[in-house]
Amino acid sequence: MPTNLPAEAKAKLAEYSSARTIEEKVAKLEEAIGLIPDHKGTEKLRRQLRKRLADLRSEMEERRRRRTGGKDEFSVEKEGWAQIAIIGPANSGKSSLLNVLTNAKSPVADYPLSTVRPYPGMMLVRDAEIQLVDLPPVLTVDLQPTGFTSRAVSVARNSDLLLIVLDSTSDPVAQLEVIRSLLEDHGISLKRPSCEVKVQRTDGGGIRLVVLGRLQCRATEVIELMRSYGYSSAVLKVIGDATLDEIEEQVIVQPVYKRSVVALNKSDALGPERARDVARLLAERSGLKVVPTSVHDHLSIEDLKEALFGSLSLIRVYTQKDGVVSNKPLLLPEGSTVLELAEMIHKELARGFRYARVWGRSVKVQGQRVGPDHSLSDGDVVEIKAG
Ligand SMILES: Nc1nc2c(ncn2[C@@H]2O[C@H](COP(=O)(O)OP(=O)(O)O)[C@@H](O)[C@H]2O)c(=O)[nH]1
Ligand SMILES: [Mg+2]
Structure with a gap:
């Protein structure tokens, strides 16, 4: 991060950072970039800010289209308990993975750039519906940006988790490094700050x-x-x-941190041992969770589902009413309390909260009576008493 920027560039960047509307952000950022001197020390910052500007502009255009009632091919309505964006280079198997993880039928092809718009599907994992969104590639097979990069990254930015799909048959280490630095340029960090x-x-x-x-x-x-x-x-x-x-x-x-899981796909082509070694190497270098996958290997797909669910850090809670337990869980962030559960169900229920009975791992005695601040665990059954 260069510190020796001219005062007027710094002031403009500050105005950009605190701008409230997207139009204002675009205007301030344009001016700021023009004020940053062009030399080696400012190279990274200028690149990041230019990418940010491109992202903001495409977001602004999309909003305008939506406002004027036009069809926005790149916006995906969130459904389910969380949204996972599938990103990666062309031809790595993103659409194939979406199709085996969900009931979707995204077009699969053995040529690059076969996916040209986001494609959602619903994944059922541990009784919970999680949305996956297949995206056009952010990189070509030669790891160059594509015409979709900015818009795909915008969808990724708004998602809850990234599924990064690598093609294990063509230098996955380089693929991950290019994706990491591309995302960083677009203001998305894969590392917890x-x-x-x-x-x-x-x-x-x-x-x-x-x-x-x-x-x-x-x-x-x-x-x-x-x-x-x-x-x-x-x-x-x-x-x-x-x-x-x-x-x-x-x-x-203002980078945003995104949690991510890496799928080392087409691992059938490497064989199980080599795939495990490459996955370990990738995990060590990146600090990310890496799962070897093959669309032809059902077990690897189950592993991936579990890894994705685990990385969302959600817990499933089943409510009970008059002795009957619901068959579908409610999902809450890890560490949520009984009162937060009540709020999720209904504001009235939270307002009139008296106590709750809990069965599961968060209590010592099954059916224990707890107060509003009690923290819940995955799989708990809860009956809330209000009045
Ligand atoms: N051997 C093998 N081929 C795969 C696998 N996943 C996808 N493919 C093939 O890779 C090509 C690209 O797949 P596609 O899903 O369209 O990739 P995308 O461009 O990332 O969406 C197709 O020919 C797929 O059949 C896999 O796990 N193993
Ligand atoms: Mg595709």
Whole structure:
């Protein structure tokens, strides 16, 4: 992250970061890019900002189309408990995987660029419906961007989890590296950030720093950094461990972290042992969960389903009413409480909450009576008493 930007570029970037509408963001970002000098030290930042601008522009166009009642071929309505975006290079088997994971019939072909629009399907895993969205390739077979890259990345950005599909028969290590850096350029990080930074402009009071974690620099340096970006009054919240460079990146590029699972597909072509070795190598290098898959191997598809479900960090809770347990679960984020469950069912139920009885792993005694703050576990059965 270059720190030596001219003051006017920094000020414009700050205006872009705090812009509220997409139109304003586009305008400010265009101006900011024009103010950043063209040299080696600013290369990465300029690339990231140009990609961000392209993404914002295509999002703006899509919104406009929607507003004017036109058909937006690239928007996918969320259905089910979560949405997983399938991304990868051309011909890696994205559509084939969608079809075996769900009831969808996305066109499969042995030539690249056979998928030209998003294609949704519903995956049933552990009684829960999870939506998968097959996307046109973000890279060609030669790992170059395609005409779909920006729009596919936009869908990925709005999803809950990424399924990255690699073709194990043609240098999967390079594929993953190019995808990682492509996503980074588009402001999506596959690595959980060591810190989270939130900036809120205020009407006065100077720059206030709230640190929930550890700063790897002096507080005065952070305040100086914010001033150099033209902030005079703001609350800056830093959560986790943060260096000055990381704070600057978060303030300007605002990368979003996306959880992901990697499918090392066509593993039948490698054979089980080699596939396992390559998967291990990929996992070590990337820090991501990697599952060898083949559309011809049912067990590997089950493994992938489990990995996807696990990475969503959701728990299934079954409600009970008058002694009858529902046959379909409700899904909640891990760590959710009984009160949050009640809120999900109905606001009235949460308002009148008295107590709940719980059966399952979150209680010591089955049928135990619990209060609103009790944390639930996967598979729990809950009967809420309200009145
Ligand atoms: N051997 C093998 N071939 C596969 C597998 N998955 C997909 N394919 C083939 O790879 C080609 C591209 O598949 P497709 O699903 O259209 O890829 P996409 O472009 O990523 O959507 C087709 O010829 C598929 O039959 C797999 O697991 N093993
Ligand atoms: Mg396809």
